Amino acid sequence: MDIIRFQHVKKQYKTGVTAIHDLSLNIEKGDFVFIIGSTGCGKSTLVKMIYRAEKPSSGKILVGGIDVAKLRDSKVYKIRRKIGVVFQDFQLLARSTVYENVAFALEVFGLPKSEIHSKVLKALDLVGLKHKAKNYPNQLSGGEQQRVAIARAIVNGPKLLICDEPTGNLDEVTSMGIMNVLEEINKLGTTIIMVTHDNEIVNRMKKRVILLDSGRILKDYEKGTYTHESIQNI
């Protein structure tokens, strides 16, 4: 079953720049998909439209059966609760501890304290940071901070996790650590869409890879068929 379906989606910014041209795409539930391409090819715009940070100019985007393009601004939060998002720059609250950062996502919904506690610890355990719950973000390494961001994104048990260049600021070893965490989350049933320009990671993970170029899908590699060499032949 498809969790995401793009149907003839076009995105043109007010400046006149067209970021996405007539793009159609299906992503199955439980999948792990990389979206790659050169800078400015529309990768980020594509994922932003999934969690409705951007609105398509035309076409349909079905997320879990809901057309997010038609979603009213005041109802966008409903779809956001089902999607976790992780960014390159972590976006953590500097004045809150690791625990508070993760709990923040649940407090917003008014969950009882005991439920928040168990969920936060479970999420931190999954990313391997349970022992640093009381630390502040500036006491953590970049990789650890990204793990906190991941824990915050998944603490609510979303069906879909969107990662926009999550390893962009991290070295190779740390990046692989993050990828292992994501793989773990994927195994538990969460669909993951990850935007990256790190070929090394894509090469190693052997997942489905969508190559974008100037807002169009240049190639859609089935799981395991992508290699670093194949991209150079295009």
Place this chain on the structure above:
Amino acid sequence: MKAFRIFSRNVRDALKSVFRNFSLSLASISCITITLIVVAISVILSFNVNNFATLVEKDVTIVAFLNLDITADQRQEVSTKINALDNIESVTFQSKVEIANEMMESSEVFKNIMSNWSEEESPIQDTYLVKVVDIEAIGKTAEEIKKIEGVSVVKYGEGMVEQLISVFDIVRKITIGMVVALIIVTAFLITNTIKITIFSRRREIEIMRLVGASNINIKIPFLFEGLFLGILGSIIPIVITIYGYVALYTHFDGQMFSPFIKLIEPQPFVYMVSGFLLVVGILVGMYGSFRAVKKYLKV
């Protein structure tokens, strides 16, 4: 239960925010405080002027002095003629003997002088005390009474009462103008305070949006912040109102300048004014934050 948890979280966040940007909050709170003190003065003044005006209106009497040589029949005729006029509520006769007795009772000096007068010697005149229905037309009615044969002089404190009320009225209008100007300035200042709070919490708001907080969820803490600024700003004016007015009332013994101008009893008046101040404080605070949220928190 869930609504309560969200509510208490909003309250906690708003309070935290008030103290996090305390210097800024203090500016808003001071502005509300000053505004509300002026509001309090204006309200207390208006109510007292109204109270005084009502009392005066009830009390204003035309005194018609009758000629000294008037006979009982003529007197009766004057009474009938007065009663026949428009705008008459009541007519009471007060004989010169009654007046003399009253005056002698009020003062030893009068008593010494007046006790030697015989009824014929007395310069005091018989009077009719006339109350009117419409106070505005009192001048006209007095004129008409004066024309009746047998009436020598007519008095009703002309000019004095009107002047007093008009002076109070000017003072009241000036304070109302000040209140309006101060409320506008305060609302702007609060808008600015909340704007800075919004900017300083931009990242938090961004994350809240990301994890699926609804618009109301994001906006409410800022509205609460405005509400708290309003409540904190109204504390000092309320204390001043309660203690200040009671002190004023006790100091002047319930009357101002003369027994003629009575002040309103402090209870429950001060509590009503305090409640009003609190409501104004909250409304100004929330209006200020509402403006900021609408303008700077585009969700």
